[in-house]
Amino acid sequence: MYNSKDIEEKWQKQWDKDQLYKTPEHPKKKQYILDMFPYPSGAGLHVGHPIGYIATDILSRFTRMSGYDVLHPMGWDAFGLPAENYAIQSKVHPRITTRQNTDRFREQLKMIGLSYDWSHEINASDPEYYRWTQWLFLQFYKKGLAYKKEAYVNWCPKDQTVLANEQVIDGKCERCGTVVVQKLLSQWFFKITDYADRLLEGLEKLDWPKPIKLMQKNWIGRSEGAEIDFLLERKFKYVFLHGFDGSSKGSFWPWLINELENKKIQSLIFDLPNTNNPTEEEQVGFVLRNAQFDENTVIVGHSLGSVVGLKVIEKLRVKIAGYVAVGGFLEPKFKDHPRIFENSFKWNFDFNKIKANTGFRKVISDLNDEVVPAEQGRLLAKDLSGDLVETAAQKSHFQGRMEPAVMDAILPSIKVFTTRPDTLFGATYMVLAPEHPLVEQITTPEQKNYVINYVIETKKKTELQRTALEKIKTGVFTGAFTVNPATKEKIPVWIADYVLATYGTGAIMAVPAHDQRDREFAEKYKLPITDKPLLSVAEAIKKFGRAKVQYKLRDWLISRQRYWGAPIPIIYCENCGMSGEAGSASGGQMIPVPEEDLPVLLPTDVDFLPTGESPLARSKKFNQVKCPKCNGPARRDHDTMDTFVDSGWYFFRFTDPHNDKVFADKKKVKEWLPVDTYVGGADHAVLHLLYARFFTKALFDLKIVGFEEPFLKLRNQGNILGPDGTKMSKSRGNIVNPDEVVDQYGADSLRMYEMFMGPFEDAKPWSTTGIVGVKRFLDKVWRYQQVFEAGPDNKQIHKLVKKITSDIENFKFNTAVAAFMEFLNENKIMSKENWETFLILLAPFAPHITEELWQQLGHKESIHKQVWPKFDEKLTKEKMVAVVVQVLGRVRATLQVPSGSDQTVVKKLALADAKVKKNLEGKEIVREVFVQDKLINFVIK
Numbered sequence: 006m007y008n009s010k011d012i013e014e015k016w017q018k019q020w021d022k023d024q025l026y027k028t029p030e031h032p033k034k035k036q037y038i039l040d041m042f043p044y045p046s047g048a049g050l051h052v053g054h055p056i057g058y059i060a061t062d063i064l065s066r067f068t069r070m071s072g073y074d075v076l077h078p079m080g081w082d083a084f085g086l087p088a089e090n091y092a093i094q095s096k097v098h099p100r101i102t103t104r105q106n107t108d109r110f111r112e113q114l115k116m117i118g119l120s121y122d123w124s125h126e127i128n129a130s131d132p133e134y135y136r137w138t139q140w141l142f143l144q145f146y147k148k149g150l151a152y153k154k155e156a157y158v159n160w161c162p163k164d165q166t167v168l169a170n171e172q173v174i175d176g177k178c179e180r181c182g183t184v185v186v187q188k189l190l191s192q193w194f195f196k197i198t199d200y201a202d203r204l205l206e207g208l209e210k211l212d213w214p215k216p217i218k219l220m221q222k223n224w225i226g227r228s229e230g231a232e233i234d235f236l237l238e239r240k241f242k243y244v245f246l247h248g249f250d251g252s253s254k255g256s257f258w259p260w261l262i263n264e265l266e267n268k269k270i271q272s273l274i275f276d277l278p279n280t281n282n283p284t285e286e287e288q289v290g291f292v293l294r295n296a297q298f299d300e301n302t303v304i305v306g307h308s309l310g311s312v313v314g315l316k317v318i319e320k321l322r323v324k325i326a327g328y329v330a331v332g333g334f335l336e337p338k339f340k341d342h343p344r345i346f347e348n349s350f351k352w353n354f355d356f357n358k359i360k361a362n363t364g365f366r367k368v369i370s371d372l373n374d375e376v377v378p379a380e381q382g383r384l385l386a387k388d389l390s391g392d393l394v395e396t397a398a399q400k401s402h403f404q405g406r407m408e409p410a411v412m413d414a415i416l417p418s419i420k421v422f423t424t425r426p427d428t429l430f431g432a433t434y435m436v437l438a439p440e441h442p443l444v445e446q447i448t449t450p451e452q453k454n455y456v457i458n459y460v461i462e463t464k465k466k467t468e469l470q471r472t473a474l475e476k477i478k479t480g481v482f483t484g485a486f487t488v489n490p491a492t493k494e495k496i497p498v499w500i501a502d503y504v505l506a507t508y509g510t511g512a513i514m515a516v517p518a519h520d521q522r523d524r525e526f527a528e529k530y531k532l533p534i535t536d537k538p539l540l541s542v543a544e545a546i547k548k549f550g551r552a553k554v555q556y557k558l559r560d561w562l563i564s565r566q567r568y569w570g571a572p573i574p575i576i577y578c579e580n581c582g583m584s585g586e587a588g589s590a591s592g593g594q595m596i597p598v599p600e601e602d603l604p605v606l607l608p609t610d611v612d613f614l615p616t617g618e619s620p621l622a623r624s625k626k627f628n629q630v631k632c633p634k635c636n637g638p639a640r641r642d643h644d645t646m647d648t649f650v651d652s653g654w655y656f657f658r659f660t661d662p663h664n665d666k667v668f669a670d671k672k673k674v675k676e677w678l679p680v681d682t683y684v685g686g687a688d689h690a691v692l693h694l695l696y697a698r699f700f701t702k703a704l705f706d707l708k709i710v711g712f713e714e715p716f717l718k719l720r721n722q723g724n725i726l727g728p729d730g731t732k733m734s735k736s737r738g739n740i741v742n743p744d745e746v747v748d749q750y751g752a753d754s755l756r757m758y759e760m761f762m763g764p765f766e767d768a769k770p771w772s773t774t775g776i777v778g779v780k781r782f783l784d785k786v787w788r789y790q791q792v793f794e795a796g797p798d799n800k801q802i803h804k805l806v807k808k809i810t811s812d813i814e815n816f817k818f819n820t821a822v823a824a825f826m827e828f829l830n831e832n833k834i835m836s837k838e839n840w841e842t843f844l845i846l847l848a849p850f851a852p853h854i855t856e857e858l859w860q861q862l863g864h865k866e867s868i869h870k871q872v873w874p875k876f877d878e879k880l881t882k883e884k885m886v887a888v889v890v891q892v893l894g895r896v897r898a899t900l901q902v903p904s905g906s907d908q909t910v911v912k913k914l915a916l917a918d919a920k921v922k923k924n925l926e927g928k929e930i931v932r933e934v935f936v937q938d939k940l941i942n943f944v945i946k
Contacts, residue, residue, distance in 0.1 A: 007787040009751025011851040017118060017547050025867060026120040032074035033228055035676050038065045039659070039716075041685025041693065042129075042652045045106035047091060049248040050113045052741040052771060053725035053733050056759045057684045060722065062119045063760070066680060066849035067813045070873040076254045076677050077120060078659040081107045084135075085648035086164055086180050089569035095814055099569045103130055113743060118852050124672045127662045129651035134658065135571040136604035137668035138651055141700075143574055143597050149383075149597035150196045151563075153595070154390060157440055157506065158562055160188035160612035164616030166566045166787060167192060169647060170507075170559050172692070177470030185467050192564040193573060193644065197699045201225050201556045201715070203697055213719040214766070220690040230424035233514065233550035235435060235487040237417040238495065241303045241326055245274035248332075249283060249344060252276050256307070257408040264412060265299050280405060283309065284349040289316045299366075300326050305415055307331040307403060308377070311385075312350060318359050320728075326446060326768025327365040327388075329415050332403045335388070341376055348545035356388045364446040366391030369414045371398040372907030397511075419443060419487055419498070422509040422555045425519065428490040430537030432514035433499045433527065436480065439463040440506040447498060449484025455482050456500060471502045477527045478503060482565065489514075490549045492537070497601055501526065509555055537548050561696065568613050568620040570645030572605040574598035578639040599633050603640065619643040652693050654702040656680055656715055674710055683716035694719075720816050723767040725759065729734050730770045741771050748827040753851035754780040760818035782826050783854055786847070789829065790840070802839040806876035808905065809846045817907075820937065822850065837862075842874045890915045891942035892924045908935040914939055 020026065035211045038061050043054075065077040081103075088099040088106075095102070107128060114121065125136055145151040151939030159168040163183040167190065172179045197204075205225055206219045207274040243265065247253060253274045265272050273296060277288050292313060294301075302325040306314035311333030318328060335354070339345040359368070366389040370382030379395070386393035394414055419435060429446040437444055439460045448456045453745040459481040463471070472475070480501030489496050490547060503522065504513055517527035518536040527534050546552050564573070576596045596604055611620045621627050622643040632639040654668075660677045661669040679701075686695075694716075726732060727739025732741065746755050758776040763769040805828050812821035825847060835843070841862065848855040848868045859868035890898040890909055902911055912933065915921050 006536045006662050007046075007784065007857075009753065009783075009853070010748070012857045013116075013118060013747075013752050016856045017115060018855050019866075020120075023867070025869060026077070028076050028122045029587070030678055032076070032185040034073050035076070035677055036682070037076045038067045038068065038682045039077070039656060039679045039680045040079065041683070041689065042080060042655050043110070043187075044085065044087065045088060045103065045110040046104060047104075047106050047109075048735070049109045050743050051733050052743050052746060052755070052759070053757070055114075055743065057115055057686075057722040057767075058114065058724055059756050059759055060118055060720075061682070061817065062756075062763060063813060063818065063849040065120055066812075066852065066869055067873065069867065070845070070849075070871060072872070076125070078125035078127075078335075078660065078662075079111075079114065079119075079120060079121040079123070080125075080655060080659065080662075081129065082108070082648060082652050082655070083107065083128050083130040084570045084645075086166070086567060086569070086663070089613060090164070092569070098609075099156075099613075103128075108609050110857045112328065116747055116752060117743070117756060121430070125659055127655065127658050129571075129648070129655065130569070131784060132604045132606055133663075133665070135651065135657065137572045138646065138654070139574040139598070139603050140591065140600060140668060141654060141704075142650070143193060143600060143603075144709070146575075146597055146705060148703070148707060148800040150197065150199065150310055150703055151193060152387065153191060153193050155189060155191045155195075155343075155607075157187045157189050158188075158192055159185045159186055164567070167562060167564060169562045169649070173468075176467040187464055187467070190564075190662060191421070192562055192641075193646075194562055195559045195650075195699070196821055197696075198556060198633050200699050200702050201227065202554075203702055203894050204558075204695065206700075207466060207714050211714060211719070212717060213722055214515050214687070217694065217719065219686060221695055224558065224691040224695065228422075228424050228555045228557075229551035230421055230422055230553055230555060230802045231426035232510070232553040233420050233426060233490065234413070234418040234420055235427065235490065235496075235514070237419065237447060237498075237743065238486045238712055239417055239942045240270060240301070240489065241417060242299075242301050243272040243415065244292070244298070244302060244304050245272060246292065246304065246306040246310030246313050247274070247280075248306075248310045250281055251307070251310075252280065256404045257406060257411060258307075261411060265710065275527065277310070277313070281345075282349075283346050285313075285316060285351060288313050288655060289320070292317050293320060298323055300324060301326050303329065303415065305329045305331065305411075306333065308333070309344075310347060312433060313839045315359060316350075317395045318362050319355050321362050323541065324364065326363075327367070328359070328363045328391075329366075330382075330385060331399075331408075331411055332366045332371055332377055332382075333368055334377050334387050335385050336381065338378060338381070339376055340374070340378060345597055351381070356389070360390060367394065367414055367444060368392070369396065369403070369410060371396065371401060371403055373397055373401055375401040377402060378387060400923050419445075420510045421512045421514045422553055423514060425516070425542075426550055427539045428516045429489070429514065429540070429545055429549055431516040431518045431535050432489050432491075432496065432613045433533040433535055434515045435487055436504050436513050436515055436526070437483070437498060438500045438504040438506040438511040439500045439502060441500070441511045443512075444483065444500055444945040447483055447485035450481060452484035456483060459500060459502075466502060468505060468507075468783075471505065476503075478522070478529060482530075483754045497532070499530075501528065505856050507559055561647075564644040565647055565652055566605070566613055566617060566619045566644060567615065568645065570648060571651065572607060572621065572627075572648060573605060573642040573644050574605050575642040576630060576639045578635065578637060580632065580635050580637045596632060598637070602633070607645075619645065621645070627672060629746050646810070649693055649696050653696045654704075656697070657704075657710070663875055668709075671709075678710070678713050679714055680716045682718045682720070684720050684722060685764075687721040711750065721766055723763070723765065723769060725762070726768055726770040728771050728773070733771075736783045737819070746776065750776055750780045751783070752785055752882070753854050757822055757850075761822040763819055765816045766816055779822075782829070783851060785829060786851075786854060788857070790861065798836070799832070800880045801828060802835070802842055802882040803876040805846060806874045807878075807881045810873070810876070813849070818850075822928075825850070845871050846876055848906070865910070878880065888938065889940040890918065890921050891920050893941060893945060894923065894942060897921050897924050904938055906935070907932070911935065911941050915943075 040061050065075050068073050083103045092099040159173050161178040161183050163181050172187050253276050256784035282398050304314040366383050368386040396410040482501045483498045485498040486495045515532040516525040517524040563828050608624040611624050612624050628640045657669045660673040697715050702713050704710045705713045729739050758779040808824045809821050844855045856868050884904050885901045886904045888900045888902050898920045928945040932945050933941040
């Protein structure tokens with residue numbers, strides 16, 4: 006037997022010295038082969054971890070020998086909750102434990118003989134790395150892809166932090182398994198929903214496993230249907246405010262007032278004073294003196310009137326029903342010419358007060374406005390946390406004699422999205438999510454206490470608990486009614502926890518005759534069930550609604566109330582800020598950290614103990630900063646970014662890991678990316694993989710990169726289970742340490758056994774007996790050379806070259822290892838040329854023993870720098886073998902197929918056989934058992 010330990014240590018040192026795997030500066034013919042960014046835990050690797058790394062190592066070695074320049078790097082996804090939680094328990098700073106863990110992982114990976122270029126190593130927790138994570142955040146912020154809003158979020162009570170939807174598995178925290186609850190917080194989001202369609206379309210051209218593509222499609226959840234407005238019966242009182250140089254008789258006002266009078270809706274409009282040369286004090290004071298305001302009042306302001314309306318609301322001592330801005334703006338910036346009122350109004354607003362004093366807020370913006378820039382309407386809607394309606398006015402800046410869009414916007418209505426607009430005639434009641442913004446506005450005094458109590462109880466439930474099909478349906482009547490636009494009948498409005506604010510519009514039209522859930526609710530609360538006639542979908546949309554596409558995908562929540570992560574590069578200043586930007590809940594305007602001031606470093610004077618507020622909030626050093634704009638006192642954002650932000654772009658940084666000028670040189674990105682082959686776990690299908698695709702598309706739009714998909718080919722490894730057939734874990738006591746395996750059997754044995762255990766993508770249990778068999782094979786390889794005898798050339802070596810080449814390219818490593826074993830059993834002697842070919846083929850799988858044997862043959866250059874062998878197709882014609890076809894274990898046919906035929910080929914031939922067809926007729930195949938060259942068994946229901 007050979008001494009694996011001495012040989013492996015010898016060659017690992019030599020490869021490092023020779024820089025055998027150094028990445029070429031500029032590739033001529035490139036392949037980028039990448040493993041998913043690993044998190045370095047304190048426990049180190051167990052034998053389940055390296056399976057993917059070994060596979061990409063084999064592929065990388067094969068690819069280099071095939072004439073390609075290869076980028077095959079490794080780095081560490083070192084931020085995140087596990088490191089911080091460990092720091093809390095051990096009272097050791099995560100910076101220290103992270104360094105210890107990465108050192109341990111690196112040592113273990115080198116022990117296995119993986120051909121990474123360690124000069125390209127990166128670490129997400131290094132300031133040199135997260136500086137660029139923060140830089141990318143700022144680019145997204147400038148583009149409008151990063152924004153902050155108050156929303157109900159997933160909250161883990163144990164980890165004391167929010168979670169993205171993708172990090173909640175079956176209603177529980179994916180990290181610790183604690184049941185997640187809903188909490189209202191102001192949080193940062195990335196606008197991934199802007200890319201929903203492109204994320205779907207891009208999947209089609211990718212060489213990815215079908216289950217992963219399907220999981221992403223289902224998560225994005227594209228649905229086509231209709232959006233329908235249900236008008237509320239509640240009668241509002243409107244106060245209308247005309248614009249600069251306007252009057253109550255101008256533009257659309259006479260028409261609108263007449264329309265409302267016909268509907269018996271009360272409104273008030275008067276001519277504001279000094280309309281040609283207005284001042285804030287004069288106009289705001291006039292409105293406050295001449296109008297009465299209560300909970301039913303809605304202020305509607307056109308152009309400058311919308312600014313007057315905001316100033317009025319700031320001064321109110323009562324809460325009004327709502328505010329609508331028509332062609333509104335935040336700054337006196339216009340497309341055509343300046344206005345005289347620029348200096349007679351103050352262009353700052355207390356949006357917290359405005360939001361507190363209004364039930365709803367809406368902004369109507371003209372897409373063809375020749376006066377107000379479109380971004381003004383968007384900024385106003387954002388700062389108001391209100392609805393934005395972008396439409397085409399009858400006349401620019403809503404100056405037409407009739408403006409139907411204004412009428413539609415001000416009349417109170419509930420929007421619903423439905424994939425079955427054809428069932429509208431059967432809608433007998435409506436249901437809102439308890440969190441719906443209209444609930445507070447429409448609930449009658451008689452129902453108020455019932456509604457409040459129900460909303461409180463709902464907040465205690467997870468989404469999973471609320472939407473479970475088998476749960477008993479509960480709800481509360483709001484006291485309000487709306488009108489079915491098809492039947493014109495009055496129908497009641499309820500709230501129920503099975504409707505979610507985060508899906509669709511947060512409201513549904515209930516059609517109990519056509520929906521089992523609605524029927525159960527209707528029967529419980531004795532609501533009408535009417536089986537009215539159906540329209541065609543197209544006709545229903547045309548008559549009563551608007552065609553609409555809806556998605557399940559929600560924007561990516563990236564705020565974390567924990568320490569060990571990249572700080573969010575935003576500063577809050579009480580005295581100034583970017584005009585139009587919303588303030589934080591604690592006051593102050595948001596100002597991006599100047600790029601030249603990056604990175605925003607994590608402070609060291611921090612107590613890690615989670616309290617529900619970010620530990621950064623308790624750091625004086627971190628918070629006491631000067632505003633970049635006014636140089637006055639300011640504070641930093643306290644939250645850190647989700648660690649999936651770090652891994653959303655790391656594959657770019659690997660191309661240029663030490664650049665301190667840009668996040669990655671554009672030329673190097675263009676030369677190496679996209680990634681040609683990416684390997685990692687299927688558990689990241691809607692986490693990392695979706696986020697990384699979003700990052701790439703956003704960077705493409707920002708003209709930072711020239712492609713839209715990061716990973717062209719994806720392969721998922723199956724888990725290696727413990728010897729007992731269950732997942733490896735400390736609690737089960739079934740972890741197998743790779744250090745012990747390498748010490749006893751050698752790294753090459755570990756590598757080959759993990760590839761031999763079964764199909765790459767399948768789960769399989771660890772077996773000591775199995776690795777012993779692989780070790781015996783390598784002993785045989787070693788002995789073969791020691792008693793080398795010349796032999797004649799034969800066809801077998803050509804077949805082996807073809808087989809191994811194909812198996813590596815198709816990730817069929819288990820059959821490749823089997824082919825090596827079979828070849829050595831069948832070829833007791835061979836020529837030196839064929840033996841050297843055999844060693845070259847084996848080198849990617851067992852790099853140490855083959856390097857040693859290659860040197861013993863007298864070669865000076867590394868075996869890993871040899872050219873991959875070619876084969877003669879004429880000499881690879883396969884012999885025919887008999888394959889048994891079974892149905893439920895009974896033999897139904899025997900097929901003659903080429904030796905080595907894969908499952909797809911054999912299945913196709915089997916299903917074409919008449920006897921097999923007869924036995925499968927009308928049956929559903931639920932599973933297939935395939936043994937190459939021997940049998941295929943169809944398991945049916």
